[in-house]
Amino acid sequence: MANGGFETGSSWTMNNGATIAGGALNLFAVNDAGKQNLAGSPGKICLVSFEAVRTSGTKLRVYLGGEIVWEQNAQTGSFSLVLQAGSATDELQFRSNGFAGTISNVSVRGILPLGSRLTGLGPELAVNGGFDSGSGWVVAGDAPPSIVSGAADFSSNSAGSAELAQSGVMVPGNWYLCSFECSQPGALQVQTGGGYTGALTVAAGMNSALVKAEGPAIGVRAGAAGQFTGAIDNFSVRQVPGRHAAQPVNDDFRPTLAQDAGSGAWYLSDDQIDDYLTVDLPDLGTDATEWWADGNGVTLAGGLTIGAGARNLPGSQKLYAYGVINRALTAAETASLTGYLNEMRGL
Known part of the structure; x- marks a missing residue:
């Protein structure tokens, strides 16, 4: 993409009251937007990175390939999102749906297909x-x-x-x-x-x-x-091979894969409304241990009864890692696993 640093107004088209000033795209009200065409992007899986500074409001939309591919309550911070472009156009767009603030340091990079x-x-x-x-x-x-x-x-x-x-x-x-x-x-x-x-x-x-x-x-x-x-x-x-977390009903409920700008740690971003992932587990008995790392820290829960069937992953806003086993952990295993989970959080 061109001029992701907004040094000038070149390569970007403004909608409604949006402006480019101070090295950033400025959005003031609903439907303010900045957009540009990315040749060859339709249908591609991309890593979209940007910085947002929120002054008021909440929801920010990202369009890629002419479709809304991300919409959340955007707080001040850095975002790195793995998103698939739609096939309608080759357009990238940042649009306010209530968000007022600035967007800067935009980068879009293609990612190799899953295969x-x-x-x-x-x-x-x-x-x-x-x-x-x-x-x-x-x-x-x-x-x-x-x-x-x-x-x-x-x-x-x-x-x-x-x-x-x-x-x-x-x-x-x-x-x-x-x-x-x-x-x-x-x-x-x-x-x-x-x-x-x-x-x-x-x-x-x-x-x-x-x-x-x-x-x-x-x-x-x-x-x-x-x-x-x-x-x-x-x-x-x-x-x-293996067991896989999935969203079996509707892609609109699927958490987004994202990356912490500072630590580089990857996580699943849950919109805290209706996102979820489900994994199909065997019968793990009556002394199972479940663990995960999220934005609040590390959790290890033992002595659980987990029967065969579907189990939802923790609905944390940021989920860095998850696991489960059909037995209790030793003290040494607990210490080692805690260290690993903190590493997954980027600490």
Whole structure:
């Protein structure tokens, strides 16, 4: 991005009463905004960093890719947020929804797709992910895609829904990384074996979705006409071992991954309204120990009865780490774990 330090008014467009002065974007009232276009950003996962100084009011909105990707009660401080851009435009925007104050030192950097950052994945499970032929694939929908020239062509989606899937791939209850390459931005749903995810923003290039299998089938769908009219290639499905915290209902309730500007410590930022994450645990018995690190310090709780099933992670405003085990901890383990959790808090 250009002129993130607001040395001048170049590269930024002002809305309503917003101004640039004193090396900062100044927002005074609702709908005051500053924006600029970031070429190639639609659908990309980005680290958005900025400093805010609040003089009054509360809520600040960040738009990326033409969509609201973050809105919270912004207090004075430094923010580093991992956000996915929408696919509508290539615009970055800071807009007041009640916040009055300044925004400065803005930085936007792209982050590698999830598939490039996970390790320890299982073997490849997709058949003919390079689309060398139609073998292994089932196409469906009002306007089914076609498999030609080493890719799945969704240009027919302009006329209606288009679906692409293969069966016998996943085991229900396990987690899988589904990755695929798109020729252009848009929106796609990933089949989970029993249904579909909501419409996910995809970028031109590699895209990844972490899904919990409800059945054996995997695939993608453009559920409404015009959602995705490009081509898909290099389709991959690999199991992700372990147990994973997830938000199974609605992405609007998902905490945001953020970073402390001073210490560099990463945490989950909870909006303290309706965000939550759930992990599916086995039966841990009647003497389990649960621990976490948050903005208030370190918590270790022993002697807990934790049965099999879903358990919500602590709803702390800043959650740095979480863990659980099916037994009591020794004194040495408690001391070592406490030190580790404080390290996770950046101390």
